[in-house]
Structures are given as structure tokens and as C-alpha cells.
Amino acid sequence: MNDQTTRLSCACGKVRLEVHSDPIVNAECCCNSCREAGRRLAALPGAQPVLGPHGTTRFVLYRKDRVTFPEGADLLREFRLSPRSRTRRVVAGCCNTPVFVDLAGGHWLSLYGSLWPAGELPPLDLRTMTRDLEDPSVLPDDVPNAKSHSISFFIKLLGAWIAMGFRNPEIPVKGEIHA
Numbered sequence: 001m002n003d004q005t006t007r008l009s010c011a012c013g014k015v016r017l018e019v020h021s022d023p024i025v026n027a028e029c030c031c032n033s034c035r036e037a038g039r040r041l042a043a044l045p046g047a048q049p050v051l052g053p054h055g056t057t058r059f060v061l062y063r064k065d066r067v068t069f070p071e072g073a074d075l076l077r078e079f080r081l082s083p084r085s086r087t088r089r090v091v092a093g094c095c096n097t098p099v100f101v102d103l104a105g106g107h108w109l110s111l112y113g114s115l116w117p118a119g120e121l122p123p124l125d126l127r128t129m130t131r132d133l134e135d136p137s138v139l140p141d142d143v144p145n146a147k148s149h150s151i152s153f154f155i156k157l158l159g160a161w162i163a164m165g166f167r168n169p170e171i172p173v174k175g176e177i178h179a
């Protein structure tokens with residue numbers, strides 16, 4: 001573990017976040033929900049695309065207690081694919097930059113890799129949910145491509161939760177956004 005702090009921000013700079021130490025895992029998600037959300041969020045005014053060439057979404061997963069919002073937390077807005085969805089995708093309302101995905105009750109945040117400046121993204125560890133792609137054979141074989149979520153993915157998440165003392169910190173978000 002390192003004690004390094006990485007400073008990130010939305011495209012316009014009003015929302016600032018800091019991530020501390022190392023991420024849990026670096027993953028690309030191929031699931032239908034991430035692809036639908038990626039398409040819908042990209043249609044918001046001024047939004048930058050988050051989907052990669054094969055429709056994958058790059059995430060850097062961090063423990064919730066290792067992510068802080070020194071500025072602009074009040075500008076965060078949540079987006080849900082459907083009103084009953086247990087997953088919220090949180091966007092910087094100032095400029096529609098996607099910031100993170102948060103599963104209800106989860107102890108981690110999946111930060112959008114697009115927050116990292118070019119060349120500074122930590123290296124990819126694995127891909128998940130490749131079975132949702134029409135043709136998973138188009139994916140490069142540089143990292144393990146799991147059909148759903150691999151065992152190692154869950155072990156990393158569980159290890160982080162144990163280290164956190166099984167806590168689930170809340171990340172308050174004030175308003176909603178519709179895309």
C-alpha cells in the first residue's frame with residue numbers, strides 16, 4: 001500500500017475528488033447496463049464519451065473511505081437506468097462528466113477511468129461481463145476476460161471490505177439527472 005493521493009476533477013474543474021492509496025482493482029465492464037448508461041450519458045450536453053472501442057467502460061474501483069470530494073460535492077447528481085435500479089451512476093451536474101458508479105450497499109465506488117488524464121490511468125487488471133457483448137472475440141487477450149465476474153474480482157472486493165471492517169460509508173448526492 002502507498003500513501004499517495006491522486007487528484008482528479010470533472011471536465012470543467014468545479015468538482016474535485018481525491019483518491020488515496022491504491023485502487024482495489026482496475027476493470028473494464030462489458031455489461032449491457034454500463035453500455036446503455038454510457039450511450040445515454042454521452043447524449044447529455046457537453047458530455048465526453050466513456051465507452052471504449054468495443055463498448056467497454058473503464059473503471060478504477062476504490063474503497064469508499066479512500067475517495068474524498070474536497071470541492072463541488074453539492075454539484076453531484078445521480079442517474080438511474082430505471083427508477084427502481086439499485087445502481088446509481090453519479091455525474092458532475094456542472095458539465096455532465098460521469099464520476100462514479102455506486103451499487104446500493106456497496107463498500108466501493110467504480111470511478112470512471114475517463115477521469116484520469118491521458119497516460120495516468122493505472123494498468124488494466126481484468127474485464128468483466130464479456131458474455132453481454134455480441135461478439136466477445138473482438139476483445140484483446142491482454143488481461144483475463146471473464147464471462148461474468150471472476151472469482152478473483154470478488155476476492156479483491158471482499159478483501160477490501162474486510163480491511164474496512166465491513167463498513168459501507170454513505171456518499172451523499174443531492175439531486176437527480178435524467179438522460
Ligand SMILES: [Zn+2]
Binds near residue numbers: 011012013092095
Ligand atoms: Zn464540471
Ligand SMILES: [Zn+2]
Binds near residue numbers: 030032034129
Ligand atoms: Zn457494467
